[in-house]
Amino acid sequence: MSKLSIRGVEKTFPARRGTAATRALEPTSLEVADNDFITILGPSGCGKSTLLRVVAGLETPSGGEVLLDGQGVAGPGPDRGMVFQSYTLFPWLSVRDNVCFGLRERGMARAEQLAIADRFLAQVGLKGFENHFPAQLSGGMQQRTALARALANDPKILLLDEPFGALDHQTRELMQELLLGIWEADRKTVLFVTHDIDEAIFMASRVVVMSARPGRIKCDIAIDLPHPRSYKIKTTPAFAAYKERLTEEIRVETIKTLSMEA
Ligand SMILES: Nc1ncnc2c1ncn2[C@@H]1O[C@H](COP(=O)(O)OP(=O)(O)OP(=O)(O)O)[C@@H](O)[C@H]1O
Numbered sequence: 300m301s302k303l304s305i306r307g308v309e310k311t312f313p314a315r316r317g318t319a320a321t322r323a324l325e326p327t328s329l330e331v332a333d334n335d336f337i338t339i340l341g342p343s344g345c346g347k348s349t350l351l352r353v354v355a356g357l358e359t360p361s362g363g364e365v366l367l368d369g370q371g372v373a374g375p376g377p378d379r380g381m382v383f384q385s386y387t388l389f390p391w392l393s394v395r396d397n398v399c400f401g402l403r404e405r406g407m408a409r410a411e412q413l414a415i416a417d418r419f420l421a422q423v424g425l426k427g428f429e430n431h432f433p434a435q436l437s438g439g440m441q442q443r444t445a446l447a448r449a450l451a452n453d454p455k456i457l458l459l460d461e462p463f464g465a466l467d468h469q470t471r472e473l474m475q476e477l478l479l480g481i482w483e484a485d486r487k488t489v490l491f492v493t494h495d496i497d498e499a500i501f502m503a504s505r506v507v508v509m510s511a512r513p514g515r516i517k518c519d520i521a522i523d524l525p526h527p528r529s530y531k532i533k534t535t536p537a538f539a540a541y542k543e544r545l546t547e548e549i550r551v552e553t554i555k556t557l558s559m560e561a
């Protein structure tokens with residue numbers, strides 16, 4: 300059985316005063332196995348965030364269904380850990396309390412919360428910053444805190460929407476290695492949206508490409524590169540071959556998107 304089943308999920312945002320209805324997603328189906336690391340690529344506005352938000356339970360689909368471990372998803376829940384592109388930490392809470400937030404909501408004893416928070420903060424390299432506030436952190440550190448917060452809840456699946464999009468190139472590459480290392484060690488199930496083809500290939504067990512809006516899955520490519528992967532894999536011929544194919548697939552869709560909007 301799949302960990303996550305996305306079955307015929309479609310989404311049309313209704314017309315509002317002055318704006319027409321938007322068909323964001325064509326019926327889309329995707330089966331995600333336990334331990335899969337799926338990256339989703341696609342042109343801007345093709346419905347990637349919409350798809351992720353439906354899986355997170357933050358958006359109701361116009362049709363279709365999402366099953367997690369065979370159970371229908373109907374609203375947000377701690378079994379899905381979400382990290383967004385923009386920083387979404389609670390500014391009035393310390394780094395440690397941000398990570399504790401979901402654990403406290405569940406009524407966990409304080410000592411246990413702290414032990415879990417500190418373990419995950421150490422895992423993302425934030426030991427020594429537990430008492431800092433988000434405003435005292437760099438962008439990369441804030442995203443590492445958000446990742447620690449998502450991991451601390453021990454979700455069944457991690458949903459990441461361009462979590463490294465606002466970071467500089469070097470920090471971003473280090474974050475990719477960090478997340479991949481966590482995945483290689485703990486074998487999480489991950490759905491990760493990105494615009495960056497290198498990032499998509501480097502971390503994925505499968506790369507899914509979406510078409511121009513209304514989005515649907517255009518191709519689904521297994522990435523057969525060995526683990527553990529180091530950044531050096533990005534210069535290998537096998538990596539370059541995946542990159543060439545994906546660049547072509549995305550380019551066609553981006554051209555369609557731009558001509559639609561012209
Ligand atoms: N709440 C909303 N109300 C109305 N339309 C929306 C809403 N959210 C998204 N849309 C529309 O749905 C389409 C898909 O948006 P979505 O954010 O899923 O795209 P995306 O693939 O994540 O794009 P990007 O790569 O730029 O983040 C867009 O045309 C957008 O305008």
Ligand SMILES: [Mg+2]
Binds near residue numbers: 347460
């Ligand atoms: Mg988006």
